[in-house]
Amino acid sequence: MTTEDAGRNPVDSRSRRIVFVCHCLLNANSKVEGLAQYAGVHPLITQLAALGIGIIQMPCAEMGSCGMSRWGQTREQYENVAFRGLCARLSDETLAQVHEYRRCGYEILGVVGVDGSPTCGVANSASGHWGGEYAPAEWAEVVSSVESAPLPGVHIEALFERLEPLGIRFFAIDESVEGHHVDEVIRGLTATE
Numbered sequence: 001m002t003t004e005d006a007g008r009n010p011v012d013s014r015s016r017r018i019v020f021v022c023h024c025l026l027n028a029n030s031k032v033e034g035l036a037q038y039a040g041v042h043p044l045i046t047q048l049a050a051l052g053i054g055i056i057q058m059p060c061a062e063m064g065s066c067g068m069s070r071w072g073q074t075r076e077q078y079e080n081v082a083f084r085g086l087c088a089r090l091s092d093e094t095l096a097q098v099h100e101y102r103r104c105g106y107e108i109l110g111v112v113g114v115d116g117s118p119t120c121g122v123a124n125s126a127s128g129h130w131g132g133e134y135a136p137a138e139w140a141e142v143v144s145s146v147e148s149a150p151l152p153g154v155h156i157e158a159l160f161e162r163l164e165p166l167g168i169r170f171f172a173i174d175e176s177v178e179g180h181h182v183d184e185v186i187r188g189l190t191a192t193e
């Protein structure tokens, strides 16, 4: 028995391994209408559960600020002061949980985001300068101007600032590719450093 194990209940079977995931990986219903590629829970979650890894669902900042009738928006639209403030507050709560679990000997395997999202992208996020009144005649042109920028989404950026200095690693599901990078994410989370 190690010093760390001393005092622990031997019949307690928790793994003490935890991953933080973006909200919609456990609840596709939070996504912008028309964008859900699975009914409820992403296949990544099933695999994490089978491995005995605890899963913490972070709040959906878009749902919390713009509700379920929101349009798909770009990073530039979400880079406003109010949304950044919301993401900072949500990230502070995540940081507090990380500190508490680590203080008590739990292992934080990482954070999993959703690439392409202007809010939860890790390697890239939807980017484009649009906004204003909906104009059907110009809509196709506006939508086609959106591109993928090699920047994290606004919520993930706030998490990076707080968690990367602590050595927390970030991974992402990418729904634009076959398999969504699930295998890579699992390998990364479970790799011993």
Ligand code: SF4
Residues within 6 Å of the ligand: 022, 023, 024, 025, 030, 031, 032, 059, 060, 061, 062, 063, 114, 117, 119, 120, 121
């Ligand atoms: S904001 Fe993040 S958690 Fe919410 S639907 Fe978009 S990717 Fe998922």
